[in-house]
Amino acid sequence: MSGTAASVLSSLADGGPDVPLQQPPDLSQAEVDLQSVLEVAREGLFAVGDKCLVFDPSVAGPLKLVLVEGSNKLREHGVVNVEELNWTDLEVACDNIIYIVRPEAKMAHQIASQVSQSGHKYKFQIHFVPKRSFLCDQILRDHGVFDVLKNNMYEYPLGFIPYDTDVLSLGLESSFAQVNLQKDDSTLMYAARALLQLQDTLGPVRNIQVKGDQSKKVLDMVLRMRLEAEEELATRTLDREMGSLSAEEDDDDDSEFDEAETDESGDGGPRRGAARGLNMDSLFAEVERLGPNASAQDLEDVLKSDIDFATKRVAAQEGSSIGQIDTLLLIDRNLDLVTPMCTALTYESIIDKLMGIRNGHVMLDADLIDPATAANSAAAARPGARQQQLSGTAGGGGGRRPAKLSMSLNSADRIYREIRDMNVDVVMVFLNKRAREMHDRWQDTKAGKVEELHKYVHTSLLDHVQDSQLLPRHISIVNRIRDTVYDLPFRKMWMVEREMLEGSNHTKYIEECIARQEPWTKVLRLACLQSLVLNGFSQSALDALRRSIVQTYGFELLFTLENLEKLGMLKKRGASSAWSSLVSTFRLIPPSVNANEAEPDDIAYVTSGYAPLSVRLVELAIRPGWEKSKDVMKRLPGRTIYKVKQPGVRLLPENSGATSESAGAPKPPKKVMLVFFTGGVTFAEIAALRFVSQQADCPYRLVIASTAFVNGKTFLQSLVHDVENNLQR
Secondary structure (H helix, E strand, C coil): CHHHHHHHHHCCCCCCCCCCCCCCCCHHHCCCCHHHHHHHHHCCCCCCCCEEEEECHHHHHHHHHHCCCCHHHHHHCCEEEEEECCCCCCCCCCCEEEEEECCCHHHHHHHHHHHHHHCCCCEEEEEECCCCCHHHHHHHHHCCCHHHHHHHEEECCCCCEEEECCEEECCCCCHHHHHHCCCCCHHHHHHHHHHHHHHHHHCCCCEEEEECHHHHHHHHHHHHHHHHHHHHHHHHHHHHHHHHHHHHHHCCCCHHHHHHCCCCCCCCCCCCCHHHCCCHHHHHHHHHHHCCCCCHHHHHHHHHHHHHHHHHHHHHHHCCECCCCCEEEEEEHHHCCHHHHCCCCEHHHHHHHHCCEECCEEEEEHHHCCHHHHHHHHHHCCCCCCCHHHHCCCCCCCCCCCCEEEEECCCCCHHHHHHCCCEHHHHHHHHHHHHHHHHHHHHHHHHCCHHHHHHHHHHCHHHHHHHHHHHHHHHHHHHHHHHHHCCHHHHHHHHHHHHHHCCCCCHHHHHHHHHCCCCHHHHHHHHHHHHHHHCCECHHHHHHHHHHHHHHHCCCHHHHHHHHHHCCCCCECCCCCCHHHHHHHHCCCCCCCCCCCCCCCCHHHHCCCCCCHHHHHHHHHHCCCCHHHHHHHCCCCCCEECCCCCCCCCECCCCCCCCCCCCCCCCCCCEEEEEEEECCECHHHHHHHHHHHHCCCCCEEEEEEECCECCHHHHHHCCCCCCCCCCCC
16 A cells, blocks of 8 residues: 555655745644744743853753744844753853753752853853742752852743644643652642733633642642732732822923823823823833933833733723633543553554654654655754754754654644544555545646646645655655554554453463563553552562562662552552443443544544543533533542632623524634643543544534643653662673
């Protein structure tokens, strides 16, 4: 089949612009105004003149999605070097060093080491993403560099990053482990701040519903921050109104000045700008306090602060608002730990499992890309270009073809947009059919009249040429995937998982995987799946399993096994399992699934048999609603909040501006529901939620957000307790 596709594609039209491997998503097609969300994420990133940016590696990937223009945007803002933060000393050609890091202990130790070794060669700034922490301050004090840095430490409140037109993420890959193992709720606070920032950009959310204890904490933080913001706004409003009254009393005798500064309407109104809520008297007073030596940046900061305040004041005075998001669902990852342990079979999920999707990109072998694109990418790679971390350019130097090339995976790729959520068994059939259709249409056009050819050139040729370049890429990827997915061991593993979900015990298969020394992530994933479904192992089986794992993979995993036990993912069997009850209540394993069809009939198609519990919860929230299903919701652990009103948010009535559904009248547009996963979301769940959103009877357009993207492997890796083995040579 792949040979047929290749022969068809070889006959397509040559020429036309190359489709780049790196393409940001077209946010103009998003369900909500994600372009504004992206602009908010970019604010405050650049501050001084010529500078060297030193990135925490975990921040560089997400920022690549914020700076979609790549290294060109950096150069426009005076960035002359980009370095990765490590333990080595800095040797750069500019005076200003800007660190952009997560507020983690390791980052603080590395910064302190570089600052103390540099002497007074550089001027340093630290931008903590998204918030400064007391722990980092204390580490810098312990190293004796806090006094050097204390006046140049800032917060870069990086919130949600658009990964696609319907997907947002905070890029906090270790959020689940931090909250559940380290008992550190800082990532929950970051999520709360990001949700508030999102509402500042897109307008207030009408309905908020919560399931899970951690999501309840996020909600409490959102409500507290909202209340604090309202109190601060009220206080600042009172202070500025009092200041305005004092200024008016002082200016009563200066009638000539008052006349010159009245509004253009000539009605003796307030000074120019006050009509938009900006108090010019207060602004002039703040500028005067800065004195004659104030820098342009100081003046800009004062003006921005006053404009932001005025905007909030005007919005509050309007008394009502319509946000772009109607409903927000907050769901704990803890409620559904089974789904990340299962093997999903959608195209996007399989790419993530076998090749790894990081920050919307996948690293591919160069031989999977057509030779022309690979050669161009190799020529574009320059030795020593650290800016590759942000621009996404593949590494390499000396004119050699790089071993790996980075390819974007988002809706900007027209072919990928159509096949990403398909079951992998359908993808190759679809690609082959699409190639044949393109070939036939091109041949018919060439054989037709000149007018038809002219019309085709002006309307469809560009799409035709782009698709002819995109198709071979995905055909190559699918062929590589098929080598694994259609292999007997993979099929057997999938059958074992399916039987586990139905209640069978496959401890013997797990022991066989250990004996074959298969990857430890696979062994632990299957062991956790078995434990979660059966509510644990017998004591003897658990001891034997732990002993085999430690003897085979090393004592380092002993601490990881302990972490899994703390989380209840790998434990001694307790009471009878509630899994069978959940399966029947939420229809987690439908009797039949058309997974191999181009148009499946149930979300269970994403695994060819198992429907993610988390997505069933979303379906239940849509219809009939959590409040009408209280008995069902009680079967799951954690708090349930059915409806929340945010303080200070006054909304128009729900039917305001709605079109009456009379006979023959057009249906009102679907509302937007934001589904936020606290602790991570899988690509299988994203595919299932898109399927739900596309159904004709679904009243919502779903947008997915999360702290991070996870699969079975990355989820378990985030729970690893790092141990240094000094016995190894």
